[in-house]
Amino acid sequence: MDKALQTMIDNMPEKTGKSLGEWKKILKEKSFTKHSEGVKYLKTEHQVTHGFANTIVTLSKEENSTSEDLVESQYKGKEHLFPIYEKLLAYIKTLGTDVTITPKKGSVSIIRKRQFVLIKPATKTRIDLGFKLKDKPTTERLENSGPFGTMCTHRVQLFGLEDVDAELKSWIKEAYSKSV
Secondary structure (H helix, E strand, O other), rough: OOOOHHHHHHHHHHOOOOOOOHHHHHHHHHOOHHHHHHHHHHHHHOOOHHHHHHHHHHHHHHHOHHHHHHHHHHHOOHHHHHHHHHHHHHHHHOOOOOOEEEEEOOEEEEEOOOEEEEEEEEOOOOEEEEEOOOOOOOOOOOHHHHOHHHOOOOOEOOHHHHHHHHHHHHHHHHHHHHOO
């Protein structure tokens, strides 16, 4: 967690009169569908400043999102890419029982001891698959990490189910084996 956010959470009881946990309970009872409704409620009904209200609502939403919700929202408007995601996961799950699948807001981290693959629906037509393959040379297909920066060493762009082929699976397996 970033230092400024942690400081804000630590100061919340003094500045707002309640802890983050207490605010989350209040918001859960109200169950607002829109972020702005929750912020407005906290500002008008509880005189919470905008910064704190926004943070409280954001952190409450993250906690209430299930893994399925996070993945579903990633593929909203990109539903035709979802079968590629499912095919990737089906293969990844065969690698071992020590694999953890961790959906986030914009991507899914695949972790063993550390992240070895990152699945991100990058555009309406493409999934970017990031790898941790230190010292592996790039190829025309196995590109440098591009938009992943230091989170990954390489990236492969996937446009269809046929892209989840033997070559791709071998890179996934190699990244898995190096993640111990």
